[in-house]
Amino acid sequence: MRDKRADVSPGTGPASRHADDGTAGAARHLGSLRGMPVWLKVVTAVLSLAIVGGIAFAGFWYLRLQGNISKAPLNAGGGNSETVSDATGRMQILILGSDTRDGKNAEYGEADLSAGYGKSDVMMLMDISEDNKRVSVISFPRDLLVDIPECKDGETGTEYPARSDVMINEAMTEAGIGCAVDTVNRITGLEVDHFMMADFNAVKELSNAVGGVEVCISDAVYDPDSRLRLPAGTSMVQGEQALAFLRTRHAFADGGDLGRIKAQQGFLSSLTRKIKDDGTLADPGKMLKIADVVTQNLTVDEGLASVPTLLTIGNRLKDIDISKVAFVAVPTAPADLDPNRLQIAEPAGSQLFAALRKDVDLTDPTAPATPSPSETAPPSAAPTETAPAQPPYDKALQAVAVANGTGVPGRSQEIVQALISGGFTQAAQFEATAVAQSVVYYGPGFADVAADVAAVLGIPAGQTVALPAVSGVQVYLGTDFTTGTTYGAAAALPENIVNQTAGDETCQQANPYLIVSE
Known part of the structure; x- marks a missing residue:
């Protein structure tokens, strides 16, 4: 009985037609490669391998190094x-x-x-x-x-x-x-x-x-x-x-x-x-x-x-x-508690830390410091009171306390003398816990006095803070104010503080x- 399927001779029919037609199917793409110069084929292959190899290399090292970190x-x-x-x-x-x-x-x-x-x-x-x-x-x-x-x-x-x-x-x-x-x-x-x-x-x-x-x-x-x-x-x-x-x-x-x-x-x-x-x-x-x-x-x-x-x-x-x-x-110096141990020597230690906070060049303390964003920002406005303005006050009658938080024994005495010279003759002093930044605190009704006290010492208005618990005005000295009577003056440094570069x-x-x- 005759097979009803159509006779398909070798080299005829759909498959062979597409194979012979260079414009369709896989043969079309292979045809474009066959047309490439040999040198271009080699360069393309090498670049492909290099890119794949580079990505694999970078990935390997990234994962390795990342995996190392604790x-x-x-x-x-x-x-x-x-x-x-x-x-x-x-x-x-x-x-x-x-x-x-x-x-x-x-x-x-x-x-x-x-x-x-x-x-x-x-x-x-x-x-x-x-x-x-x-x-x-x-x-x-x-x-x-x-x-x-x-x-x-x-x-x-x-x-x-x-x-x-x-x-x-x-x-x-x-x-x-x-x-x-x-x-x-x-x-x-x-x-x-x-x-x-x-x-x-x-x-x-x-x-x-x-x-x-x-x-x-x-x-x-x-x-x-x-x-x-x-x-x-x-x-x-x-x-x-x-x-x-x-x-x-x-x-x-x-x-x-x-x-x-x-x-x-x-x-x-x-x-x-x-x-x-x-x-x-x-x-x-x-x-x-x-x-x-x-x-x-x-x-x-x-x-x-x-x-x-x-x-x-x-x-x-x-x-x-x-x-x-x-x-x-x-x-450092031998510790008071144990001469076989060390303690930070003052005022040299506080001077070093103050210089670091101000970003002083330790190899050349006279060089301009790199300003921090806070230092380049506009100064804060002076504190104000909403109550009606008070009449002028008598500096000689104002109670001003100086808290020594510098870590330098006796440091507050120098500041008291500066305040007395500025007319605040009722200034007193006491030792306090060391703090990093100097602040002028003031109680209710003493904003104007605090502003004048801060001005005498050169403390920025932004470091003048209202504190209801304070009676009058309190200058809390920090380790950023260990020398001199003007805040923010060039930081003093101990001689030969740099061991070497x-x-x-x-x-x-x-x-x-x-x-x-x-």
Whole structure:
């Protein structure tokens, strides 16, 4: 029986027609490729592979670096009320070195030597100016006795009461890193924007990643505690010896904490010069290598816990003149409670913190400070009363109290004398809790007196505040007014407050008791 299907001869019918027709179906597109020159096909293929490979490479490193980062809350008490642009705003970053002995750090002692969250082996405040032209690095000795505010552990919710006269390296032990941030805020009157905490392993890996860091010491030295052994003169340290150089408590100067700080600052200065000279911050390959090492051993606050943010801050630092990277130690003196511990030396400490708040160039205090947004805003209007204007008053009859919250003993006496010279002969004084900003408070009916008192001392009208509980007028002096009788005058700084800049090559003095023959 004849098949009813139509006869289809090879090479005929719909399929073959489309195959022969170069204007339709898949063959149409293949036809356009067949018309390409061979070189163009090769270039197209290579570019496609490069784009796909580049995207895959970037994605791999982004996920890797992001996955490396550990984070913790910025504060353990009052939150930071300021907002700052990571790209352009003035920024303070608290840098901490943890002494935790768990995990990779177990070889440096038993874990119970760093109970809780551990102690801060290193504490430095890095202050980047708003115009990205200056960096100040302020070191806090670990033996410094300070008052630690009430702090709350963000993980457990446990609240810890405020403590007085405690070594600053214990600030993070109970409630975590945020408590160390709150403590530094309280001491300086600043509001720290971010923190970075690294452990022992970070130092070893970073020094290896950059190929070693050059250090110098006056004599050959051996410290059995840290296992630091160096010949006299210049050496290249990395790995274990780099860590020993930063950790040693006894190898430098008189074996105290201040000699250790100067050695750490010398190490960081040398590291800064090497990274700058090698063009590391402008080399993506080198930056990725260092970023991988650092992020594996780094804990940061939530605001800093992203690769783009870290890269943005790194980009801010790459063009800074190393002569404008200033290393400073908080001025200290033997503590009254324990001569083996330290306390902030006054008035030098308050002068330093006041200069920091005013964004003074520590390498050149006479240079104009970079104005903050609040300083460039129009001044606030003077406080006014809605009641009918009062008749002129007699300055000699007005009660004016001066509260000394500067942290400088006897400071209020100088201000009282200035007020008496200004006609306010009933001025009295008393000691008060330290505060960051000076304010003139006034009770009901004393707005005009407060305005005149503020004018005598040069205190801005915006810092004149009505407070019903005050009888008359009270001048509350803060740590921003530690010298002189005119508020806002050029900040006085202790002589030689800058230990060195990143441009200085320094040689550490060896502790005579640990000098050995080479």
